[in-house]
Amino acid sequence: MSAPDSRDQFPGSDQPVVSPRSRLAVVRAMNRRGIRMLHIADLVLVYALLFLVTLGMVPVRPGFNAVAHLPRYVWTYAVVALIHLVVFEIGGLYDRERRLVVQTSTSRLVMLVWIASLMVGLVSWLMGEFLIPRSVLIAYAVVGPAGLWLNRWISRRLRDRADGPARLLLVGAGPAVDRAEEHLATVNRVVTVGHAESVGVIEQLAVASDATGVLLLDGDALGMLYADSLSRLEARGVEVLQVVRPQDSLLGLRTVGEVGGMPVLPLSAHILTPSQSRLKRWSDLAVLAATAPVTIPLGLLTTAVVAVRAGRPLLFVQDRVGRNGASFPMLKFRTMRPDAEQPGGPIQALVDDPRIIRGLGWLRSARFDELPQLINVLRGEMTIVGPRPERPEEMADYERIIPGYRRRHQIEPGITGLAQVYGHYHTHPEFKLGHDLQYLANWSPLTDLQIMVRTGWVIITRRL
Known part of the structure; x- marks a missing residue:
């Protein structure tokens, strides 16, 4: 006998309907792909509110002929609603909420709606025409947060009813x-x-x-x-x-x-939420694109210098510990002799290390030897700002003597980090770990920007 279909039928009808179990499976499949019912509810809400606000403006704005433009608004308001959804996603509105304490604040909803409204204005300016009447956008920015709050109130009640x-x-x-x-x-x-x-x-x-x-x-x-x-x-x-x-x-x-x-x-282990991880990745790609006119010529120039002074191979490839403890090949320009770590294995670099090839010490001081790690960032193995990657053999020692050391691998390792700009090369690993975990606890795009600026200043002033 064949297995029962996952669809039930109403008595007296040959039209299949989705059973509650199938509906739950669909919802779970959506959740695995990062799509929540709250995404759909917010998209419908914003789209509907825009039309309601538009029709509500007719009696209060003489000469506002909204009805004549409704066919156009059908697609422009869809674009506006999608822009809002992207801003809400980046702002973390769709990360799972705690049930008992922390819930989305009204001020956060207001801020995200206003940011989304500004983004709509920017897109309209770039397109050369407004996607939405300015008066409607302003009125929506006032009533929109209330609708979003109501959606979340309903979502919490449904969750409490389902989970008990x-x-x-x-x-x-x-x-x-x-x-x-x-x-x-x-x-x-x-x-x-x-x-x-x-x-x-x-x-x-x-x-x-x-x-x-x-x-x-x-x-x-x-x-x-x-x-x-x-x-x-x-x-x-x-x-x-x-x-x-x-x-x-x-x-x-x-x-x-x-x-x-x-x-x-x-309490939180300070693992970045999915929305924060996506935002950090997008920020990295944006920085790579914005700095490419400088980093690409600089990388080519450094390649030529290394080729002349060090010869082949140009790159030094070394296994480092990445996110969740997985290893990856980290790239650097080679500034030491090819036999720098033979036969005794890994050796910590020293100040004025005799293994450094003559004429290439300044590359290390200026951090130009780290430029190939931008390729690691592009491949998603590293991030621009984060805890510096350690060697696997050093990691084993650190984990044995410093409890919780592996927590620094909750994100991809970085080219620079908080421990690098506020610590020193010989700062104890336990103190560096404190910097790294504070970075995880307080991460934001602004924090990354501050550390990148600080890194430039450290390179210029300390040459470390």
Whole structure:
């Protein structure tokens, strides 16, 4: 007997309809490709709001003949809605929200709608004609954030209905657990599914109890979570919260929320969200394109200098550790003798290293030997700003002596980074790791721009 079709039929009808299970499979397939139902809801909302605002302007603007232009607006408003969707995607509106604390703020919605409206104006200026009447665009910029907020409110309610209440695993000593359970009992959207006194077992308990969140009731657990556990829990979709104690106010915390009346801080392994990763990649490609008129001639000139002074091979290819610990071949112009690391294997470069070919030391000081790494960036193996890539053999040593060192590989390694502009060549790896993790925690395109500018200044002033 053949397997049942994934489509059901209404009684008395030969028209197939998609079953709830099939609909869920379609939604999951869309999610795997980065498309959420919220994308579609926002696209429809913006498109509909533009027409509603246009028709609403007719009675208040004498001589505004919107009806005559409606056929044209059908396609121009579609372009406007797509521009908004791109801005919202880059702005992170479609990253998965936490269920308990951090939710999209109204000010963020307003800012993104205004940015999208400015982008529409820019595209209109480049095309030589307005895609949308300016008065409609201004009016939409006022009402648009309210519609987006409503979409997200509906999305959260549907998610809560589908997933049920948040299931919290409590971590702490007996009295602290009792107090927390007493407070959480007043919250309808949260249930407790167990408790543990030690952080060492929370991963197993979280899986066994199907927990959607972990609430830490004291501050001593952070050290054990820091290295790997938090990243693994986050990868499973488990939200981790820390109860904020009175003394924690000395840290100047700004993102404190509340659950059951308790002040809590959402913890994060600071892995870039999908939208941030895409934005960082697009930013890299934009910088490569913008600087190509300078970097390409400079690269060709450097190639000629290396060919004359060092001969073949022009490039030095070395395995380095990339994103998620995968190795890749990093490219550099060769400035040392071909036998610089034989027979003893890798040797750390020294100040005034005798292995450097005469006449090429200035290439290293000016960082011109790093120019081929722009090819690594173009291939997606590196990024312009990020933690510097380490050799695999050095990584093994660092991971053994510095807990959590592998966390710096949550993004592609960079040509320059925060540790390079604020540290020194001989700064201890643990301190460099602190810079790298702070970069991950506070990443933004502006941060990258600041580090690139600072890198240029360091090269000019220090020649390190």
